[in-house]
Amino acid sequence: xxxxxxxxxxVEAVTKSAYSDASGAVVTFLGTARQxxxxxxxxxxxxxxxxxxxxxxxxxxxxEIIERWPADQVSIVHRxxxxxxxxxxxxxxxxxxxxxxAFEACEYAIDRIxxxxxxxxxxxxxxxxxxxxxxxx
Amino acid sequence: MITVKxxxxxxxxxxxxxxxxxxxxxxxxxxxxDILCSEHPGLxxxxxxxxxxxxxxxxxxxxxxxxxxxxxxxxxxSGGRG
Numbered sequence: 001x002x003x004x005x006x007x008x009x010x011v012e013a014v015t016k017s018a019y020s021d022a023s024g025a026v027v028t029f030l031g032t033a034r035q036x037x038x039x040x041x042x043x044x045x046x047x048x049x050x051x052x053x054x055x056x057x058x059x060x061x062x063x064e065i066i067e068r069w070p071a072d073q074v075s076i077v078h079r080x081x082x083x084x085x086x087x088x089x090x091x092x093x094x095x096x097x098x099x100x101x102a103f104e105a106c107e108y109a110i111d112r113i114x115x116x117x118x119x120x121x122x123x124x125x126x127x128x129x130x131x132x133x134x135x136x137x
Numbered sequence: 138m139i140t141v142k143x144x145x146x147x148x149x150x151x152x153x154x155x156x157x158x159x160x161x162x163x164x165x166x167x168x169x170x171d172i173l174c175s176e177h178p179g180l181x182x183x184x185x186x187x188x189x190x191x192x193x194x195x196x197x198x199x200x201x202x203x204x205x206x207x208x209x210x211x212x213x214x215s216g217g218r219g
Contacts, residue, residue: 050211131146
């Protein structure tokens with residue numbers, strides 16, 4: 001399951017999509033919006049995305065994981081548009097035969113998503129907004 | 138004619154998300170950026186940080202743009218959380 005969506009992410013569906021007969025471990029990572037940063041009051045996050053390319057780059061992340069780890073299923077769902085505090089903006093679920101490689105692969109997935117998937121986060125405060133930028137690699 | 142897409146800070150600077158551009162093709166990405174920045178001077182300060190994608194794939198500045206391509210200005214990405 002590789003998707004970019006404006007809708008709420010069904011976390012359980014993402015996790016279950018990674019279940020497989022060959023796997024003894026499924027690791028799910030959820031990214032959620034947090035309230036406070038630098039003492040400012042975050043109202044919401046507003047994600048911009050290049051949807052067609054985002055899907056292609058998430059598929060690339062999946063393929064890189066399958067090359068490096070014995071992953072059976074790799075699911076990545078990313079939201080765009082407004083996302084409130086405590087709401088899931090990205091969900092990743094990866095199944096592997098054993099837990100160690102599933103944890104490693106999941107950490108790689110979120111790091112890599114932040115590098116290459118064209119999604120941009122704007123933090124909206126009560127008194128303004130700003131794009132969050134990290135230099136890509 | 139090519140299609141140029143802008144996102145996040147780049148869309149704010151040019152105040153649009155997409156435009157059609159007459160471009161002498163094939164044209165290098167760096168040549169394209171020179172022309173784009175001359176038409177939209179606000180992009181110049183973003184230029185060191187942006188990547189360019191042609192038809193949904195990141196390319197280097199020496200890559201060539203062809204007629205009909207979709208070219209995107211990709212500011213530093215910030216997806217995910219945590």
